[in-house]
Every structure is written in C-alpha cells, then in structure tokens.
Amino acid sequence: MSGTLLVTGASRGIGAAVARMAAERGYAVCVNYLASAAAAEQLVGDIEKAGGRALAVKADVAQEAQVEALFKTLDAELPPLAGLVNNAGFSGLVNRIEGAPAETIRQVMELNVLGSIWCARAAIRRMARCHGGRGGAIVNISSGAATLGSPGEYVWYAASKGAIDSLTIGLARENAAEGIRVNAVAPGFVNTEIHAAAGMPDRLEKIAPTMPIGRAAEPEEIAEAVIWLLSDAASYTTGAILRVAGGR
Numbered sequence: 001m002s003g004t005l006l007v008t009g010a011s012r013g014i015g016a017a018v019a020r021m022a023a024e025r026g027y028a029v030c031v032n033y034l035a036s037a038a039a040a041e042q043l044v045g046d047i048e049k050a051g052g053r054a055l056a057v058k059a060d061v062a063q064e065a066q067v068e069a070l071f072k073t074l075d076a077e078l079p080p081l082a083g084l085v086n087n088a089g090f091s092g093l094v095n096r097i098e099g100a101p102a103e104t105i106r107q108v109m110e111l112n113v114l115g116s117i118w119c120a121r122a123a124i125r126r127m128a129r130c131h132g133g134r135g136g137a138i139v140n141i142s143s144g145a146a147t148l149g150s151p152g153e154y155v156w157y158a159a160s161k162g163a164i165d166s167l168t169i170g171l172a173r174e175n176a177a178e179g180i181r182v183n184a185v186a187p188g189f190v191n192t193e194i195h196a197a198a199g200m201p202d203r204l205e206k207i208a209p210t211m212p213i214g215r216a217a218e219p220e221e222i223a224e225a226v227i228w229l230l231s232d233a234a235s236y237t238t239g240a241i242l243r244v245a246g247g248r
C-alpha cells in the first residue's frame, strides 16, 4: 500500500492499534492526538524502528480550523493521502439523558459527528478524482451503540454513532464514482480507556459475561477489520457498516 493514512485519535486504544497495523502494511501514518503527546511520539518511534514512516500531529479534530491545519501539515510532510480513519471519539460520563450536562452532549456531538465530517470533507477534497486525486478509502468508527441506543448509559453518544452510520452511507454513495470507498466499523466492547473515562472502570468485567462471545475485544481485533476495509481486498465494499461486536 502506498500513500498516507490519517488516523484520528491514534495515541492509544483502537486508533493506536490501527496506526501500528497500517504501518506494517506499508502506509505512511499520520498519528493524530489531542493531549497524549508522549504516547503518540512513542508510537511513531516504534513504527520508525520497525522501518515504517509516521508523523504525530496534535489537533482537536472537533475544531474545523485545527482539522484544516492538520491536513496542511500532512500535505507538507507526508506522501499523498490514501486513506482516513475517523476514530477519535468519546462518550462523556454515563447518565440518563435528563441528568447529562448540555456541555457534555455538545462536546460529544462536536467530536464524534462534526469532527468526522470535517476530516472526511478535507480528505475527499484531496482524494476525489474530480479534485485531481487518486481515490482512496475512508473508515468511520461507529459503535454497536448506534443500534442498541445505550439506554441508561449515554443515549447522546449512541445518537452520535447513528449519525456516523448515515454519514457513511451518504459519503459512500456520493463518492463511489470518485474512487473513494467509505465504510464503517461498529465495535462492541473493546479493552481501552474509554470506559474508565466514562466513569465505569469495571465496565468490561461486568459486561464480558453477558456478551455472546464471552469477552471484550482487544483493539487489534477491531484494527483487523479496519485494515481490511481500507485494503484493495475490499474493492467492492462501500457503504457497509461492519459490526465487530462479539455477536451483540
């Protein structure tokens, strides 16, 4: 695979696993992060030590201007864009909706929905044939929450992921003739820090026994699906929402 893959929120969790695997498959990787500079630089160092190419770039992808700056850095420092993984996302603290602060709901929508839209728009401006690009692939990270609704936990987060599914279908149809495939991966429960950040550090242990497959996923198990959707092996797959959720 030639060209650059931008992975948003790649300093840890699913994004870091995708970045690592993409570098092994030959992409130059743009490792976006918000606050975890040391973790992002460590990941870049690991990729370079293994013979790959990577660059860590700090940007709050919820902010349109910072997304534009992120892509300008990528244009200047890395090979042409070949793919985007819209991974950065969060839920806010668990609550019923009537107890959730407006600011939390707004921030979740701004990152999960608008952030993905800003990044997709900037990527399409570079990859679409009508703009002189060479085509490419986008994978949006949705969630099983989009269809489960997350009652009693974070309904607003589930709604943000429902928007990601709609975005995926619309962008796929709008860009199929432009050489860009757009798909989503919808993970179930993955062993990352997102659950502790939502105020439920023991969530995976509690939920694992209720999962049909009996456990949470490791980030690499989600990354495998993302990498497949990005690859030429998925050349006829666009507009798909691939559930990787252990049967849930």
Ligand code: NAP
Pocket: 008, 009, 010, 011, 012, 013, 014, 015, 032, 033, 034, 035, 036, 037, 059, 060, 061, 062, 086, 087, 088, 089, 090, 111, 141, 142, 143, 144, 186, 187, 188, 189, 190, 191, 192, 193, 194, 195, 197
């Ligand atoms: P995580 O471990 O909490 O990591 C989140 C990543 O996003 C970090 O790299 C963080 O960077 C970055 N980030 C946060 N806010 C950002 C912003 N405004 N701009 C740029 N980057 C930002 O999360 P995860 O569990 O890997 O989740 C990744 C994606 O999978 C999310 O979209 C999530 O909704 C989805 N998902 C996760 C699960 C699960 O069970 N874990 C299930 C379904 C879907 P810093 O480290 O610099 O803060």
